[in-house]
Amino acid sequence: MQVSVETTSNIERRMTIGVPAQEIDQAVQKRLQETARTVRLNGFRPGKVPMSVVKRRFGASVRQEVVGEVMRDNYIKALQEQDINPAGWPQLEPKVMEEGKDLEFVATFEVLPEIELGDLSKINVEKPVSEVTDKDIDKMIDNLRRQQATMKEVKRKSKNKDIVTIDFKGYVDGEEFEGGSAEGHRLTLGSGQMIPGFEKAIVGGKAGEEFPIEVTFPEDYQSEDLAGKDAKFDIKIHKVEEPQLPEMTPEFFKQFGIEAEDEETFREEVKKNMERELKQAVSNKVKNDVVEGLLEVTELEVPNALVDQEIDRLRQDAVQRFGGQVDFQQLPKEIFQDQATRRVKTGLLFQEVVKANDLKAEPEQVDAKIQEIASTYEQPEEVIEHFNNNAEQKAQIESAVLEDAVVDHVLEQAKVKEKKMKYEEAVQAGQPQR
Missing domain, CATH: 3.30.70.1050 (Trigger factor ribosome-binding domain)
Incomplete structure (x- = not known):
């Protein structure tokens, strides 16, 4: 040969x-x-x-x-x-x-590219600093109660958090526009579902009333034809409903997987869950910034073969999320191109950091991660045993620990700036990027 x-x-x-x-x-x-x-x-x-x-x-x-x-x-x-x-x-x-x-x-x-990592000291990371306050817990519990609320029709004027059933018809420059009309639409006032000013203009209306409202589409509205334009909507209110919140009972607590006999114990469990969510959100935000920084300081050409493989994985995931009713190959590859490219680049960069610095997932770190996950379950010992007896599942934990090691290594050299945030802001900032 x-x-x-x-x-x-x-x-x-x-x-x-x-x-x-x-x-x-x-x-x-x-x-x-x-x-x-x-x-x-x-x-x-x-x-x-x-x-x-x-x-x-x-x-x-x-x-x-x-x-x-x-x-x-x-x-x-x-x-x-x-x-x-x-x-x-x-x-x-x-x-x-x-x-x-x-x-x-x-x-x-x-072939896999030869990677020369950029200057990690040029990476900027914004780390949220936040805490769970009593007000945050009150709001969370209120949301949980509203999820289980029953509705009661009322004859009074509508107010925020009521649900109104309305017909509406929108006009711009005197002409109806596509998507600007609906009948029998149920809207929670104050939810922010509609464009700014729409819900506020309906507050105070009663069932049976018809009236016009005037609003302005945001400059960054998704439809360029409507962005920044003034609009008029004809509104007809059919019904106003007030949510009837459930009592804070042990039966109510169980609906959220919490065994508690009183409200104080329930609040403590809710707080623990919120603190876990906050911790994860801060971690996600920091990791997102590390990834963005690595991408900015390092030039990287990615093999099309790896991107195509990742696109197929994303398409298969999308099909599963929507019930598996279509062949994943029917989904256009183009809509997954950017996300797949970013994932491949991120994977290659993390691998290079691991290789260049001889990073390892130490056994004690893996055990700590497993125990952290297990602590959120009713039978943590069973969860720990499951991971320890399942090589594939444990390998996923080892990969997560190794990713944490990469992030920690970059943070040692990057410029990290702490920023105070409210709980909801911090959680929102930690949403995973696509």
Whole structure:
């Protein structure tokens, strides 16, 4: 086998491989002999078909099949000989494959990029500083109660947190616009579902009333045709409903997985959950900033093969989220391109930080992470045992610990600025980026 490798770009390689004709011809002859022993043709007894007939009928297809296998096998051997780590499967193209001539084929493929990390001291990280206050707990419990509320129709004027059933019809410059009308629409006043000013203008209205309101679409509104424009809506209120909040009883607490006999115990459990959420949000925000910083200070060309693989994973995830009713390949690849590229870049950069600094997921760190996760369950010992007895699940924990080690390493050199935030602001800041 003869091998030559050409570098066609930073991450693309073109490998030309030559295989002696004798190797191909022997493999073809052996395959034809096997075919002759099993093939059934009219006019011949099984196993008695002349080789000349077998070769005439099956020679071309057998040769093509053998050449495909030989190209695959020799490509793998060539990678091992040349000590090359490809990023994905190659494009194999035969150049010479005539009988009696040496096989020559070209394998075009991508390799993992050589990464030179940028200056980590130029990375800026904003770390939220927040706490869970009594007011935050009150608001959270109020939201939980409203999730379980029943509705009672009232005849009074509407107020914030009421649900109104309305018809509305919108106009811009005197003309109706697409998506600006609805009938029987249920709207929670004060929820922020509608454009600024819309809900506030309905507060105080009663069932049976009809009136116009005037609002202005935000400058950054998603529809460019409406952004920044004044609009008029004709409103008709059909019904006003007031939420009836459930009592704070042990039965109510159980609906949220909390065993408590009184409100004080329930508040403590809610606080613990909120503090865990806050801690995770701060961690997410810091990690997001670290990722953004690494991407900004490091030039990185990513193999298309890895991006395509990640796109397929994202498409499969999307199909599962929506009930698996369609083939994931029907989803356009383009809508996942940016997210997939970012994920691949992030993975490559984190791997480089790990390699360059010999970072490891220490056993005690992995155990601590497992115990932290287990503490949120009713039977933590069972959760710990599950992770320790499931190699795949434990490997995921080890990966998470290693990611934390990368973030910590970058933070040691980055510029970290703390910023005071309210609880809701901090949680919002920690939402994962796509």
